[in-house]
Amino acid sequence: xxxxxxxxxxxxxxxxxxxxxxxxxxxxxxxxxxxxxxxxxxxxxxxxxxxxxxxxxxxxxxxxxxxxxxxxxxxxxxxxxxxxxxxxxxxxxxxxxxxxxxxxxxxxxxxxxxxxxxxxxxxxxxxxxxxxxxxxxxxxxxxxxxxxxxxxxxxxxxxxxxxxxxxxxxxxxxxxxxxxxxxxxxxxxxxxxxxxxxxxxxxxxxxxxxxxxxxxxxxxxxxxxxxxxxxxxxxxxxxxxxxxxxxxxxxxxxxxxxxxxxxxxxxxxxxxxxxxxxxxxxxxxxxxxxxxxxxxxxxxxxxxxxxxxxxxxxxxxxxxxxxxxxxxxxxxxxxxxxxxxxxxxxxxxxxxxxxxxxxxxxxxxxxxxxxxxxxxxxxxxxxxxxxxxxxxxxxxxxxxxxxxxxxxxxxxxxxxxxxxxxxxxxxxxxxxxxxxxxxxxxxxxxxxxxxxxxxxxxxxxxxxxxxxxxxxxxxxxxxxxxxxxxxxxxxxxxxxxxxxxxxxxxxxxxxxxxxxxxxxxxxxxxxxxxxxxxxxxxxxxxxxxxxxxxxxxxxxxxxxxxxxxxxxxxxxxxxxxxxxxxxxxxxxxxxxxxxxxxxxxxxxxxxxxxxxxxxxxxxxxxxxxxxxxxxxxxxxxxxxxxxxxxxxxxxxxxxxxxxxxxxxxxxxxxxxxxxxxxxxxxxxxxxxxxxxxxxxxxxxxxxxxxxxxxxxxxxxxxxxxxxxxxxxxxxxx
Numbered sequence: 001x002x003x004x005x006x007x008x009x010x011x012x013x014x015x016x017x018x019x020x021x022x023x024x025x026x027x028x029x030x031x032x033x034x035x036x037x038x039x040x041x042x043x044x045x046x047x048x049x050x051x052x053x054x055x056x057x058x059x060x061x062x063x064x065x066x067x068x069x070x071x072x073x074x075x076x077x078x079x080x081x082x083x084x085x086x087x088x089x090x091x092x093x094x095x096x097x098x099x100x101x102x103x104x105x106x107x108x109x110x111x112x113x114x115x116x117x118x119x120x121x122x123x124x125x126x127x128x129x130x131x132x133x134x135x136x137x138x139x140x141x142x143x144x145x146x147x148x149x150x151x152x153x154x155x156x157x158x159x160x161x162x163x164x165x166x167x168x169x170x171x172x173x174x175x176x177x178x179x180x181x182x183x184x185x186x187x188x189x190x191x192x193x194x195x196x197x198x199x200x201x202x203x204x205x206x207x208x209x210x211x212x213x214x215x216x217x218x219x220x221x222x223x224x225x226x227x228x229x230x231x232x233x234x235x236x237x238x239x240x241x242x243x244x245x246x247x248x249x250x251x252x253x254x255x256x257x258x259x260x261x262x263x264x265x266x267x268x269x270x271x272x273x274x275x276x277x278x279x280x281x282x283x284x285x286x287x288x289x290x291x292x293x294x295x296x297x298x299x300x301x302x303x304x305x306x307x308x309x310x311x312x313x314x315x316x317x318x319x320x321x322x323x324x325x326x327x328x329x330x331x332x333x334x335x336x337x338x339x340x341x342x343x344x345x346x347x348x349x350x351x352x353x354x355x356x357x358x359x360x361x362x363x364x365x366x367x368x369x370x371x372x373x374x375x376x377x378x379x380x381x382x383x384x385x386x387x388x389x390x391x392x393x394x395x396x397x398x399x400x401x402x403x404x405x406x407x408x409x410x411x412x413x414x415x416x417x418x419x420x421x422x423x424x425x426x427x428x429x430x431x432x433x434x435x436x437x438x439x440x441x442x443x444x445x446x447x448x449x450x451x452x453x454x455x456x457x458x459x460x461x462x463x464x465x466x467x468x469x470x471x472x473x474x475x476x477x478x479x480x481x482x483x484x485x486x487x488x489x490x491x492x493x494x495x496x497x498x499x500x501x502x503x504x505x506x507x508x509x510x511x512x513x514x515x516x517x518x519x520x521x522x523x524x525x526x527x528x529x530x531x532x533x534x535x536x537x538x539x540x541x542x543x544x545x546x547x548x549x550x551x552x553x554x555x556x557x558x559x560x561x562x563x564x565x566x567x568x569x570x571x572x573x574x575x576x577x578x579x580x581x582x583x584x585x586x587x588x589x590x591x592x593x594x595x596x597x598x599x600x601x602x603x604x605x606x607x608x609x610x611x612x613x614x615x616x617x618x619x620x621x622x623x624x625x626x627x628x629x630x631x632x633x634x635x636x637x638x639x640x641x642x643x644x645x646x647x648x649x650x651x652x653x654x655x656x657x658x659x660x661x662x663x664x665x666x667x668x669x670x671x672x673x674x675x676x677x678x679x680x681x682x683x684x685x686x687x688x689x690x691x692x693x694x695x696x697x698x699x700x701x702x703x704x705x706x707x708x709x710x711x712x713x714x715x716x717x718x719x720x721x722x723x724x725x726x727x728x729x730x731x732x733x
Contacts, residue, residue: 013573015574041101047066049065056142061415062412106144107142152411179248182244246291249265252289268281268285275354349391352366359400368432395431407434433449435450441518452513455508455509456480491506523575539576658710667704667705694725
């Protein structure tokens with residue numbers, strides 16, 4: 001083994017780098033080769049920044065800047081100036097993206113004006129005209145949000161607000177109806193009372209303008225005789241007043257009045273930064289929640305006149321003794337908790353699992369900023385931070401928790417699943433990797449989070465218990481790239497030393513993701529170009545091999561330096577072990593998503609084996625029956641012999657089919673059912689040679705699975721393309 005190869009193998013096995021053969025990667029600012037085209041995100045059009053719609057609904061709460069500009073251009077960029085308007089609008093979009101990437105904040109309209117001012121310095125009037133037309137076509141405004149550490153909480157809170165706003169409107173409408181109806185009942189009761197029929201009250205009700213028109217004393221006496229004498233039960237009167245007091249004092253939704261009445265209690269807040277705080281608040285408010293839910297249920301019965309004290313008093317006395325079910329909780333606000341995985345202590349994690357297993361309407365954002373935090377000591381997982389993603393897997397195991405896992409880069413694509421999770425009647429977990437650990441990587445959070453998802457380190461998926469009764473309906477994995485493969489494969493092109501373009505396919509593995517983090521530099525070694533040799537193979541190829549004894553090939557990565565010069569690095573065995581572990585976890589998710597499902601493959605193999613056994617038995621039975629058939633049908637054998645003899649004597653210029661060998665594949669009859677037909681044995685023959693073209697004869701010969709169709713020579717010498725058709729027909733003559 002050559003010295004260079006020995007050094008490569010030694011580094012792979014031990015992680016120790018002999019300086020005379022390998023270089024350290026520290027300070028080289030290397031990044032995976034597939035990142036070469038993403039050095040400056042502001043030059044690219046992609047989902048970010050996002051616009052958090054100022055007046056959100058539970059259908060439209062966020063849009064991408066690119067999408068807004070495209071929609072505006074579909075209206076503004078028309079006529080002879082269309083191309084000019086489009087170029088100027090895209091230039092404006094890029095300028096806004098630069099502002100946001102530089103830390104600017106504010107609404108789309110604010111940053112639009114700021115960007116327009118900057119562009120106007122070196123432009124003519126045509127730019128102002130283009131931007132004016134485009135701006136006029138934009139009907140959406142809202143705060144801009146980049147893919148940074150704050151995005152997961154900002155976006156989820158914005159979506160949560162949209163869902164809660166709709167719930168609040170529905171609740172207020174229903175509450176106002178109940179208050180109005182109950183007040184009408186009390187008002188009607190008063191009108192029938194002695195005080196309500198008194199002359200004084202009647203006069204006040206009619207107004208002073210009719211003092212001389214009515215005799216209110218006489219009217220009072222008349223009403224006393226005419227109205228029924230049924231007394232309104234005092235218990236009912238008291239009950240309705242108590243209901244109105246409870247409905248009026250509720251703190252779960254803000255009052256519809258712009259200015260709350262003095263002395264009314266402040267509405268509850270449902271945003272929390274800890275699971276413990278959310279749980280404590282929920283428990284503390286539970287008596288008030290039960291009281292309000294009971295008041296709503298009793299009010300409905302009172303309004304319909306169906307409340308029976310003998311039947312319902314005892315029932316509602318025990319209302320909520322065992323808590324409330326999801327249907328009772330549905331009208332009330334959901335709690336939203338935003339927590340950081342890096343700051344989560346064991347006690348907080350215990351509270352999180354209690355929330356998820358309790359069935360409470362609490363939605364939790366678990367934001368993970370670093371999944372590549374290296375474990376200290378031991379031979380366990382290198383990436384201690386990757387353990388945080390296991391919480392989502394545990395939540396799925398609880399069966400009744402809505403689970404969404406995604407990188408920040410994919411959140412805009414997951415906006416509808418996000419809304420479904422927030423609207424779900426029960427607990428929901430949103431596990432999001434932000435990619436915001438800037439200290440360990442020179443990459444922006446968007447690229448880091450996208451790389452985590454692409455490398456299977458942090459796959460995106462959703463689990464929706466309300467979507468159906470089985471995994472096929474509940475589990476969604478299709479958001480990931482090339483979901484049926486172990487690792488996504490992308491095309492990569494570069495210029496070699498001879499200035500020739502070279503293209504190849506590169507798999508993006510977990511090792512590529514590790515290589516983008518400076519903390520893992522000691523697991524990588526740069527191979528000088530003059531020492532590149534055949535002992536280096538791609539990481540994905542190495543992962544597919546089973547090592548027996550000392551390896552003769554070592555895994556390597558293509559990377560680029562700060563000048564986009566291609567470099568090759570080899571990696572040690574610990575990274576390969578991590579990649580294998582990650583691949584196995586990905587395989588488990590694939591099975592849940594119905595991709596390469598072992599149960600389905602086992603069933604398919606069993607059915608295939610049964611089919612093959614059945615075919616074998618039928619073939620044996622046919623072979624045993626053949627001599628009997630030959631003895632009992634000598635005439636048929638003679639006929640077959642004659643047919644074979646006739647076929648042997650056919651002219652090569654004649655078109656024909658070896659009918660006895662036909663496998664009934666339907667290829668020729670599908671092509672032309674008039675030219676080709678089946679006999680009584682379902683075997684093909686040429687029924688009418690003039691019913692089709694020579695081209696169809698050749699095509700049928702090419703598609704025949706057993707090659708028994710012979711096109712012969714063309715009957716029409718003027719048919720187009722005969723020269724080529726004759727060449728294609730030669731193998732079948």
